[in-house]
Amino acid sequence: AQSVAQPEDQVNVAEGNPLTVKCTYSVSGNPYLFWYVQYPNRGLQFLLKYITGDNLVKGSYGFEAEFNKSQTSFHLKKPSALVSDSALYFCAVRDRMDTGRRALTFGSGTRLQVQP
Amino acid sequence: DAGVIQSPRHEVTEMGQEVTLRCKPISGHNSLFWYRQTMMRGLELLIYFNNNVPIDDSGMPEDRFSAKMPNASFSTLKIQPSEPRDSAVYFCASFSGQAWGETQYFGPGTRLLVL
Numbered sequence: 001a002q003s004v005a006q007p008e009d010q011v012n013v014a015e016g017n018p019l020t021v022k023c024t025y026s027v028s029g030n031p032y033l034f035w036y037v038q039y040p041n042r043g044l045q046f047l048l049k050y051i052t053g054d055n056l057v058k059g060s061y062g063f064e065a066e067f068n069k070s071q072t073s074f075h076l077k078k079p080s081a082l083v084s085d086s087a088l089y090f091c092a093v094r095d096r097m098d099t100g101r102r103a104l105t106f107g108s109g110t111r112l113q114v115q116p
Numbered sequence: 117d118a119g120v121i122q123s124p125r126h127e128v129t130e131m132g133q134e135v136t137l138r139c140k141p142i143s144g145h146n147s148l149f150w151y152r153q154t155m156m157r158g159l160e161l162l163i164y165f166n167n168n169v170p171i172d173d174s175g176m177p178e179d180r181f182s183a184k185m186p187n188a189s190f191s192t193l194k195i196q197p198s199e200p201r202d203s204a205v206y207f208c209a210s211f212s213g214q215a216w217g218e219t220q221y222f223g224p225g226t227r228l229l230v231l
Contacts, residue, residue, distance in 0.1 A: 044207065046219050094216060
């Protein structure tokens, strides 16, 4: 079975400060990991993913995420937050070993609030 | 490509009425997913199809919900009869299935309100 935990319901950060949105996962094999962002009244938009290779993945809008296998984490980061980054962020996982399950497993989401 | 297309974008109906939500996946994608999002329960997977065949419908809440995928370019999610607790945003997503690392893409959602 695969699962994702996003331990923070909400993260507050001041504009210009670095931000981190946490994600930990559990899979039987090795993971494919994804981050999505949802702006108000919109669908989920793909941000970035880890497939293999470099543990630091860069994505859209200046976001990056670091895959840490020993800590089973895939935290989302950005060096300098913008007010426009305020949104709901979802982490998701797909287990490489679970070839029968094509669906992603999503975390509960973290609301990021960037204050001006 | 236009991305995943959903219709209608908004639906307001009265309790007891039938509701049909529609989805057109990205061309060439062979897996299609229906999700429901509510404040209380977050993002829930309802059902998914692979090559037009339902693979996992364990998330479908009850018999009032049904989903079909008659061909590779069209799927419907039907609620009959609808109830106020069905009010939510329903998302459709698709995935190429060519490799497990491929991205799953979401449609804009249908916001359903059952009065």
